[in-house]
Amino acid sequence: MKVLLQRVSGASVTVAGEVVGKIGKGLVVFVGVANGDTDKDIQYLAQKIVNLRIFADPEDRFNLSALDIKAELLLVSQFTLLADTRKGRRPSFTDAAPPAEAEKLFQQFVEQVRATGLKVATGRFQQYMQVEIHNDGPVTIMLDSQEKG
Numbered sequence: 001m002k003v004l005l006q007r008v009s010g011a012s013v014t015v016a017g018e019v020v021g022k023i024g025k026g027l028v029v030f031v032g033v034a035n036g037d038t039d040k041d042i043q044y045l046a047q048k049i050v051n052l053r054i055f056a057d058p059e060d061r062f063n064l065s066a067l068d069i070k071a072e073l074l075l076v077s078q079f080t081l082l083a084d085t086r087k088g089r090r091p092s093f094t095d096a097a098p099p100a101e102a103e104k105l106f107q108q109f110v111e112q113v114r115a116t117g118l119k120v121a122t123g124r125f126q127q128y129m130q131v132e133i134h135n136d137g138p139v140t141i142m143l144d145s146q147e148k149g
Contacts, residue, residue, distance in 0.1 A: 001031070001032065001033055001034055001037045001041040001042065001045055001105075001109075001144070001145040002031075002032040002034065002081045002082065002142065002143070002144045002145075003029050003030060003031050003032070003045055003049065003081070003142070003143045003144075004029070004030040004078075004081060004140065004141075004142050004143075005027050005028065005029045005030075005049060005052075005140070005141050005143065006027065006028045006133055006135050006138070006139065006140045006141075007026075007027060007054055007055065007135070007136045007137055007138075007139035007140075008023070008025070008026060008027065008028050008074075008133055008134050008135055008136050009024075009025055009134045009136045010022075010023065010024050010025070010134045011023050011026075011028045011074050011131065011132060011133045011134060012074075012131075012132045013074060013076060013121075013122075013123040013124075013129050013130070013131050013132075014129065014130040014131075014132070015123070015124050015127045015128070015129055015130075016127075016128075020121075020122075020123060020124055020129075021074050021076075021121030021122050021123055022074075022121060023072035023073065023074045023119065023121050024072050025069070025071060025072065025136075026066060026071035026072035026073050026074070026118075026119075027049065027066055027071055027072075027073050027074070028073075028074045028076065028131070028133050029049060029073055029074070029075050029076070029113075030076050030077075030078040030081060031075060031076065031077050031078060031081075031106055031109060032077075032078055032079055032080070032081030032082045032096065033077070033079070033082075033096065033097045033101070033102040033105045033106055033109075034082055034095050034096060034097055034146075035094075035095060035096070035097050035098075036097075037097060037105055037145070039108070040145075041145035041146075042105065042108050042109045042112050043112060044145050044148060045109070045143060045145050046109060046112040046113050046116070048143055049066065049073075049113070049143070050065060050066045050067050050073075050113065050116045050118060051065045051066075051067060052065060052066070052141070053065050053068075054139055054141065055068065055069050055071070066118060067116060067118065070118065071118060072118065072119040072120075072121070073113060073118055073119070073120050073121070074120075074121045074122070074123075074131075075106075075109070075110055075113065075120060075121070075122045075123070076122065076123040076129065076131060077102065077103075077106045077123065077125050077126075079093060079096040079097075079102065080093070082095040082096040099126055102125075103125045103126070106125060107125075110122055
């Protein structure tokens with residue numbers, strides 16, 4: 001499982017002209033579910049994201065987590081994070097989990113993050129979405145559950 005997270009001052013996601021998810025200060029998390037992902041990948045990334053110290057303390061240092069500041073999270077499924085661009089000019093997405101499996105694991109991921117008590121909004125799975133992001137910093141970080149340290 002791969003996630004791309006962006007620290008934001010605000011963000012929203014729109015589907016067919018309707019805002020379906022909106023947050024204030026917090027994180028936008030794009031989530032790519034890979035073939036072979038399990039509950040362990042979900043648990044690892046959910047805990048990593050909410051505990052990652054990427055918010056500034058009073059001395060302007062990255063010392064506070066999403067949990068510390070009661071951040072809001074916008075979770076958006078994005079299979080294109082699994083793109084393989086090593087050959088040719090068209091990305092291959094064979095590493096992405098099939099839609100039914102990906103949706104199930106994405107929903108489990110959403111529930112795992114919600115269980116932390118933070119406000120969580122989402123996009124809509126397998127829908128064309130417009131995502132408006134006000135990146136704060138900018139701070140953008142890629143995490144991969146296969147690269148656990």
